[in-house]
Amino acid sequence: MTPRAFAGGSPATRLPAVATGVSTGAVVLVLAVQCAAPGLWHRWSVPVFVAGVVAGIPHGAVDHLVPGWFRGTPSAGRDGAVPLGYALTAAGAFTVCWWAPTFALCAFLAASAAHFGHGEVRFDALRRAGPDADGRTLATAHGAVTVVLPLTLWPEQVRPVVRLLAPEAERLLTTAARPVAAVLAGVCVLAGCTVALLRARFRQVAELLLLTALFTLVPPLAAFGTYFGAWHSVRHIARLVLTDPANAEPLRSGPTGAVLRRFCRQAAAPTLVTLAVLALLSRAAAPDGPAVTATGVALLAALTLPHLLVVARLDRHAPGETPGPAGNPRKRPGRHDRPDRSRVCRPGRADDRA
Numbered sequence: 001m002t003p004r005a006f007a008g009g010s011p012a013t014r015l016p017a018v019a020t021g022v023s024t025g026a027v028v029l030v031l032a033v034q035c036a037a038p039g040l041w042h043r044w045s046v047p048v049f050v051a052g053v054v055a056g057i058p059h060g061a062v063d064h065l066v067p068g069w070f071r072g073t074p075s076a077g078r079d080g081a082v083p084l085g086y087a088l089t090a091a092g093a094f095t096v097c098w099w100a101p102t103f104a105l106c107a108f109l110a111a112s113a114a115h116f117g118h119g120e121v122r123f124d125a126l127r128r129a130g131p132d133a134d135g136r137t138l139a140t141a142h143g144a145v146t147v148v149l150p151l152t153l154w155p156e157q158v159r160p161v162v163r164l165l166a167p168e169a170e171r172l173l174t175t176a177a178r179p180v181a182a183v184l185a186g187v188c189v190l191a192g193c194t195v196a197l198l199r200a201r202f203r204q205v206a207e208l209l210l211l212t213a214l215f216t217l218v219p220p221l222a223a224f225g226t227y228f229g230a231w232h233s234v235r236h237i238a239r240l241v242l243t244d245p246a247n248a249e250p251l252r253s254g255p256t257g258a259v260l261r262r263f264c265r266q267a268a269a270p271t272l273v274t275l276a277v278l279a280l281l282s283r284a285a286a287p288d289g290p291a292v293t294a295t296g297v298a299l300l301a302a303l304t305l306p307h308l309l310v311v312a313r314l315d316r317h318a319p320g321e322t323p324g325p326a327g328n329p330r331k332r333p334g335r336h337d338r339p340d341r342s343r344v345c346r347p348g349r350a351d352d353r354a
Contacts, residue, residue, distance in 0.1 A: 014256055016127040019238035024207065026230035027214050034218050045157070045221035052225025053296050057274050059233035060303060061267035062240060063310040069245055070313075083270075086306045094302035101166035108301040109151075113143030115308055116232060122315065123235040124204055126242065138204065141192025144185040145211050146227060150220035152182040157220050164294040237263065243314065274303070 034041055041048065064082040097104040117139030124138075125131060151158055155173040162169050171177065189212055196204040211231075215223045240263065241247055247259045281295045 015238045015241060016123070016235075018256075019123075019235045020127065022234050023231040024210065026226055027210055030218055030222070030226045031210075031213055041219050041222040045219045045225075049221035049225040050296060052227070052229030053278070053300065054275065055229030056233035057303075058264075058267040058271045059236040059240075060307045060310075061270035061274070062263065063307055064270070065244075065266065066240075066310050066314055069243060086310075089306040089309070090302045093305040094298060097165070097298045097301055102168045104301060105162070105166040105169045106172075108297075108304060109147050111304055111308055113147040114139070115304070115311065116146045116227075117141070117143030118315075119232060119236060119311075120207075123239060124201070126239055137195045138192045138208070141188045141208055142211065144188040145208065145215055146224075148181050148185040149212070149215040150223065152178045152185065153216060154220040161294050161297060165297060274299075 030041070064086055067082060093104075097108075118135070120142040121135040121139045125135075151172055155178060159170065159173055162173065172181075189208060192208055193205050196202070196208070211227065214227065218226070241259050242251070244259075244263075247262065250258050250262075278296065278299055281299060
């Protein structure tokens with residue numbers, strides 16, 4: 001059964017709508033507070049960033065189960081091999097952050113831009129139950145907004161964290177580099193809006209402009225915390241819940257809350273372990289804002305690599321569209337799947353006379 005088959009009134013169709021409402025509502029609220037009290041988010045940037053990281057961790061907490069969804073072995077993530085490989089990959093990435101910090105930071109920024117942008121395109125395809133046509137342009141636009149704009153528009157707020165993570169990477173914040181990056185980001189946003197408008201996808205245009213306003217007007221730590229915890233994470237969780245084959249029957253017959261509670265149970269233990277590691281690392285860091293933030297960024301960078309590998313596996317099983325709730329990718333019709341139009345009866349042809 002495909003995502004479109006669930007478009008009738010099933011509780012499954014409400015998950016993308018709920019995720020859209022939660023994410024856009026959170027960003028609108030943050031922007032409204034910024035307009036009403038411009039200095040508030042400056043004072044609360046670090047707490048909002050930490051809260052966003054904590055709220056966003058569960059969206060990757062079931063990564064160890066995803067490979068089994070497509071192999072038909074849902075318990076594959078419980079045998080220890082996949083979680084161990086995930087933890088070792090994250091530990092290796094965290095080590096690289098300290099041995100080659102400049103390379104690690106640049107790679108993390110590039111990977112984050114690609115991941116966030118591609119995630120937006122995939123979620124919109126799920127929401128529309130259609131292919132992600134022209135996805136590269138829109139993904140590039142979203143990636144530029146979430147990663148490039150904070151570096152170019154808020155250099156003084158970003159500089160202390162960059163200095164702690166990778167001092168040589170401060171070259172990204174020079175007065176010569178920032179205008180060029182800002183122009184490129186603007187071109188990407190304009191191209192993304194143009195593509196979406198040509199396809200009459202007005203909601204995508206509105207969301208891209210909303211995120212552009214968030215990362216332009218709100219201090220970068222508060223903006224990223226809001227985006228990561230209340231936007232990206234929420235939308236990715238909706239996709240995971242609809243992809244898990246064990247949720248197919250509950251989504252047909254039961255309330256949406258049942259599958260969300262199941263996801264919470266699946267994500268609970270990995271989330272607690274990650275939070276414990278984050279707490280230990282933060283405790284070892286200096287008790288000031290930049291050091292705590294740098295520790296959080298380093299942990300995110302470490303978790304990003306295995307998470308990207310899992311999401312790539314997820315996408316590879318659903319080329320062009322998000323998998324349906326039954327865990328079966330919605331296959332694009334190939335040459336042999338199309339109807340034989342030569343057999344279609346038309347007036348005046350021999351087929352009709354028969």
